[in-house]
Structures are given as structure tokens and as C-alpha cells.
Amino acid sequence: MSERRIEVPVLTRVEGEGALYVHIDGEQVKDLRLNIFEPPRFFEKFLEGRSWKEVPDAVARICGICPVAYQMSAVHAIEAAFGVAVTPEIRQLRRLNYCGEWMESHSLHIHLLAAPDFLGYPDAIALAQDHPDIVRRGMRLQGLGNSILTTMGGRSIHPVNARVGGYYRAPDRAEAAALLTRLRDAVADAEELVRWTASLELPSIMRDAPFVSLRHAHEYPMNEGRIVSSEGLDISAAEFEAHVEEQQVPHSTALHAHLHGKPYWVGPLARLNNNLDRLPAHTARLLTQTGIVWPSRNPYHSVMARALEIHLALTEAISILENYQPSRHAHVAVTPRAGTGMAATEAPRGMLWHRYEFTEDSGLVSRARIIPPTSQNQAHIEADLRATVHEHIDWGDDALRARLEAGIRNYDPCISCSTHFLQLTVVRT
Amino acid sequence: MNKVRVIGLGSPWGDDQAGWRAAAALREMFDENAVDVRVLDRPGAALPQHWQNSDWVVLLDAVRGVGEVGRIHALEGAAIRRYATSGLSSHNIGVAEAVALADAVGALPRRLYLLGLEIGAPQPSAKLSPEVECALAPFTEAARAKVAEWLSIRTER
Numbered sequence: 154m155s156e157r158r159i160e161v162p163v164l165t166r167v168e169g170e171g172a173l174y175v176h177i178d179g180e181q182v183k184d185l186r187l188n189i190f191e192p193p194r195f196f197e198k199f200l201e202g203r204s205w206k207e208v209p210d211a212v213a214r215i216c217g218i219c220p221v222a223y224q225m226s227a228v229h230a231i232e233a234a235f236g237v238a239v240t241p242e243i244r245q246l247r248r249l250n251y252c253g254e255w256m257e258s259h260s261l262h263i264h265l266l267a268a269p270d271f272l273g274y275p276d277a278i279a280l281a282q283d284h285p286d287i288v289r290r291g292m293r294l295q296g297l298g299n300s301i302l303t304t305m306g307g308r309s310i311h312p313v314n315a316r317v318g319g320y321y322r323a324p325d326r327a328e329a330a331a332l333l334t335r336l337r338d339a340v341a342d343a344e345e346l347v348r349w350t351a352s353l354e355l356p357s358i359m360r361d362a363p364f365v366s367l368r369h370a371h372e373y374p375m376n377e378g379r380i381v382s383s384e385g386l387d388i389s390a391a392e393f394e395a396h397v398e399e400q401q402v403p404h405s406t407a408l409h410a411h412l413h414g415k416p417y418w419v420g421p422l423a424r425l426n427n428n429l430d431r432l433p434a435h436t437a438r439l440l441t442q443t444g445i446v447w448p449s450r451n452p453y454h455s456v457m458a459r460a461l462e463i464h465l466a467l468t469e470a471i472s473i474l475e476n477y478q479p480s481r482h483a484h485v486a487v488t489p490r491a492g493t494g495m496a497a498t499e500a501p502r503g504m505l506w507h508r509y510e511f512t513e514d515s516g517l518v519s520r521a522r523i524i525p526p527t528s529q530n531q532a533h534i535e536a537d538l539r540a541t542v543h544e545h546i547d548w549g550d551d552a553l554r555a556r557l558e559a560g561i562r563n564y565d566p567c568i569s570c571s572t573h574f575l576q577l578t579v580v581r582t
Numbered sequence: 583m584n585k586v587r588v589i590g591l592g593s594p595w596g597d598d599q600a601g602w603r604a605a606a607a608l609r610e611m612f613d614e615n616a617v618d619v620r621v622l623d624r625p626g627a628a629l630p631q632h633w634q635n636s637d638w639v640v641l642l643d644a645v646r647g648v649g650e651v652g653r654i655h656a657l658e659g660a661a662i663r664r665y666a667t668s669g670l671s672s673h674n675i676g677v678a679e680a681v682a683l684a685d686a687v688g689a690l691p692r693r694l695y696l697l698g699l700e701i702g703a704p705q706p707s708a709k710l711s712p713e714v715e716c717a718l719a720p721f722t723e724a725a726r727a728k729v730a731e732w733l734s735i736r737t738e739r
Contacts, residue, residue, distance in 0.1 A: 281686030
């Protein structure tokens with residue numbers, strides 16, 4: 154009986170630390186552990202005693218790639234605690250903001266992280282040398298997402314314009330018009346991107362876990378909706394803690410989230426699978442052209458889900474801007490009060506849930522809780538990797554390592570930066 | 583010819599602000615109709631967007647690991663990509679990686695000049711270290727000289 158230990162010791166990056174350990178005994182995976190050390194945990198403590206006004210800017214610092222998601226979940230949760238209702242115009246601006254983040258984050262992931270795996274390149278620079286048009290298209294779409302983020306957030310990294318109740322400043326007519334022209338010019342790029350992702354040769358695997366996402370009454374979910382699963386869950390954000398439990402595991406400082414005691418799956422594929430009937434008509438047409446039977450249980454189809462969401466975000470941003478009328482009031486009045494508010498929004502990587510408690514009317518945060526998508530996906534990713542090892546138990550260590558790394562990257566966890574540097578130690582006995 | 587573009591890279595913290603400080607000084611030295619100055623905080627893969635439609639671009643950044651603190655490094659064009667690391671991710675795209683990507687897709691400006699000021703370990707301070715404070719003047723002067731050289735080329739044409 155041969156025994157193999159595949160070990161990834163320590164990965165240290167600013168945005169996250171990860172490690173992978175696999176112990177194979179003959180035909181069995183005796184142990185598999187994905188370690189993730191999530192910086193957002195510290196923010197929950199940092200926020201205690203801070204004013205409600207500081208929260209959106211503080212949580213934007215949790216992630217350089219998806220600050221809008223953190224801001225949006227925070228402002229919705231605090232508005233729920235204070236009983237604040239925003240105007241339809243502010244709601245549209247928030248969707249526009251989210252469109253920018255999906256475009257920016259998804260474009261980065263598809264072209265810089267995932268594509269090299271699917272096309273056999275070590276990284277995006279090598280890929281770009283042989284396929285400059287593909288990477289150039291990705292950079293254009295990512296740049297447009299950034300432009301939306303800069304317009305809405307004041308700057309693309311760590312934006313500062315979102316606040317509880319709306320925005321400090323809304324775009325003026327000229328800014329909106331300039332953005333609209335550029336977005337219209339990119340529709341063909343987004344359509345081509347979907348077709349290109351559908352043409353990729355992707356591993357053909359199936360994974361089984363409940364898809365969990367938001368679901369809105371009549372639109373593709375970003376900022377609002379009920380939390381649903383492919384197995385019938387249908388709850389409000391306020392009920393989330395009664396169904397999802399976070400557990401500490403010995404090998405990770407990140408908590409593993411379980412839905413009714415089992416791993417579950419969040420992210421663009423889960424979101425798409427749960428909301429196929431919420432796609433706008435033009436994006437739905439592209440979906441049918443992929444030739445895939447949806448809903449899909451192949452995690453590698455996430456790359457298509459991301460491309461479809463880029464198309465959806467781009468066309469929705471165009472629609473919002475075409476109907477945009479600058480308002481003198483970029484935010485509504487907010488009066489803090491004692492209370493607790495919960496909200497979930499759809500970060501590029503999946504559902505992001507926040508809860509804020511205010512024990513007094515002063516508006517100082519008493520307690521905060523943040524459950525990011527990477528933490529929610531962690532148990533499911535481990536199950537996926539375990540299945541991958543079983544399916545390819547006869548592969549050599551290098552091939553197996555490459556597939557496991559691609560498998561981790563495919564979920565776009567915040568440790569993506571680290572997973573490119575996995576150094577596996579293999580022990581055979 | 584379009585404007586010369588100066589891009590200061592860094593953050594408000596410690597010696598990492600060297601690029602921003604030099605860029606701010608240059609903003610006072612040149613006519614804004616001739617020289618466009620901007621500062622960026624970790625633009626990552628978006629850096630090439632900031633030199634779109636610019637033929638002449640000077641990057642000012644704090645650098646580490648290739649000399650003693652206060653040393654000034656100058657690199658031009660695609661030579662900057664020599665310092666790119668493989669394994670790009672969305673979270674760790676630095677200047678060299680962004681230049682490498684831009685070069686691969688043909689998106690480099692006609693002239694690209696990087697001035698790097700060697701710093702020590704980053705400190706969570708609002709101030710520069712004494713060594714970098716001393717080096718800031720020659721660093722800024724090197725940038726001023728390059729911009730002036732390019733402006734004179736523009737005038738001759």
C-alpha cells in the first residue's frame with residue numbers, strides 16, 4: 154500500500170494566507186485540509202466602538218478587489234438597524250456601483266487567474282504574449298469596471314463615496330454621459346467574452362452541494378433579495394444565523410460555514426444557477442449559446458458564469474445610465490438608534506453577510522459580524538478537492554498538484570494570489 | 583504631442599509615500615497644460631489605463647531589495663518588466679507585472695521611465711525616514727530633469 158503526503162506548508166500574502174495538505178493512503182484520501190487565514194475577522198473587532206459613519210470606509214479596506222461588496226452589505230445592514238429606506242434613485246446608483254465591481258473583479262479573475270490554467274500557461278504574462286487580443290479585451294472590460302468604481306466611489310481602490318443612506322456625491326450629467334459612451338462601445342467585447350469562455354476546454358466534473366445565493370422578486374440579485382438554496386431554503390438575511398453555523402477547525406483560523414450541518418456553495422455559478430430566470434433577455438440568449446445544460450454542477454463552468462455576469466453588469470449599467478437623472482439628494486437623512494441590522498449582498502465571489510448591533514442611540518457599533526464568501530465556500534472547496542484526488546488518484550504528484558491548484562483558483566478565493574505559489578512536498582511510503 | 587504624464591505610486595505611509603511626495607513637488611514645477619501629474623495607490627492591473635493616450639510617462643515609486651536605502655534607480659521601457667514575478671494574481675500585481683502585461687499586449691507608452699527610490703522596511707508612520715527624506719530632493723530632481731528633457735524634445739519637434 155503506497156502512502157503519499159502532499160503538503161503546502163505556508164503561504165504568506167497581504168490579502169490572505171493559505172496552505173494545502175493532502176494525505177493519500179493507497180486509494181484513499183486519509184486527510185485533506187485547506188487552511189485559510191482570513192483578515193476580515195479582525196475587522197469585526199476593530200469596528201466595535203466606531204461610529205456608524207465610519208463603517209463603510211473601514212470595511213472597504215477588507216478587500217482591495219471587492220470593497221464595494223463590503224460597503225454595500227454594511228450600509229444595508231446598518232440601514233436595517235436604523236429603519237432607513239433609500240430612494241429608488243439611490244438604489245439604482247448602488248446597482249450601478251455593484252455592476253462596476255463585478256466587471257472589474259470577474260475580468261481580473263477570468264484573464265489573470267483562470268485563463269492560464271485552461272490554456273496551459275504558467276501565468277497571464279505568458280498567456281498575453283501568445284494571445285494578446287484576449288488579454289487586451291479583458292483589460293478593457295476590467296478598466297471599464299474600474300471607471301464605474303471611480304465614478305461612484307471617488308477612486309477605484311478603497312472607495313470613499315458610499316455612506317449609510319446613499320452616497321456623499323452622485324455623478325453629474327457629464328460624468329454619466331462619458332461613462333455611458335464607453336460602456337456602449339464594450340457590449341461586443343462582453344458578448345465575445347461569453348462565447349470565448351464557452352469555447353474553452355474545461356475539466357468535466359460534477360460536484361454536489363446546495364447552491365446558496367440571493368434571489369430577488371424580479372431582477373438578478375446584487376444588493377437585495379431573500380437567501381435561497383437549490384434545496385428549498387428561502388429565508389431573510391435576519392434568519393441567516395439560525396440556518397448557518399460557523400465552526401472552528403483545528404487546521405485553520407478561518408471559520409468553516411455549514412448550512413444545516415453540511416457544506417454549501419456560493420459564488421457566481423451558484424448565483425447563476427439559482428437565478429437563471431432572472432437574467433435579462435440578451436444575457437439569457439448568450440447563456441443558451443454556451444451549449445451547457447443549466448443549472449450546472451461543474452465548478453469549472455464558473456468561468457462562463459463570470460463572463461455572463463460581466464455581460465449582465467455591463468448592459469445593466471448602460472440601462473441605468475441611459476435613464477439617469479442627477480438628483481440634488483445623493484443620500485437620505487439617517488438618525489441612529491439602538492437596534493440590530495442584518496443584510497447580505499452578492500460580492501463577486503459570492504454572498505457576503507453582515508450584522509451590526511447598536512445597543513445605544515449614539516450610533517456606536519456594539520458588535521459586528523461578517524461572514525465572507527470565501528469562508529462560506531471553504532468546506533465545499535475541501536470536499537471538491539477531496540473528490541478531485543479520488544478521481545485522479547493515479548496521477549503523478551505534479552499533475553495532481555496542478556489540478557488541485559486550478560481547482561482552488563476556480564472558486565476565486567481571496568487566497569488566489571497565494572495559490573499560484575503552492576510548493577507541494579510529497580512524501581511517498 | 584500629448585502631455586508628459588507623471589504618475590506617483592505609493593501610499594500615505596512612511597517611506598512608501600516617496601513617489602507621491604516627488605509627484606506633488608513636480609506638480610508645482612510645471613505648467614499643468616504641459617505636464618499631467620497624478621498619484622495612485624496600488625493600481626494593480628489598472629496601471630496601464632493611466633497612461634492611455636500618453637506617449638511620455640514617468641513613474642515614481644518607492645522600491646525595495648536592490649540597493650541601500652536612498653539609492654535612486656532608473657529603468658526605461660520594457661526593461662522594467664525584468665522585475666516581474668510569475669504567478670500573477672489579482673492581489674499582487676505590482677508595477678513590473680503591470681508593465682509586463684502591457685508590453686505583452688502592446689499597450690506600453692512610446693517612452694516609459696521609472697524612477698525608483700530605495701526604501702527600508704515599511705513603517706506605519708506619517709513621516710519619511712531620515713535617509714529617504716535626504717534622498718527625496720535628488721529623487722525629485724532626477725524626475726524634474728527627465729520631464730524637462732522630454733518637454734524640450736517636444737518643443738524641438
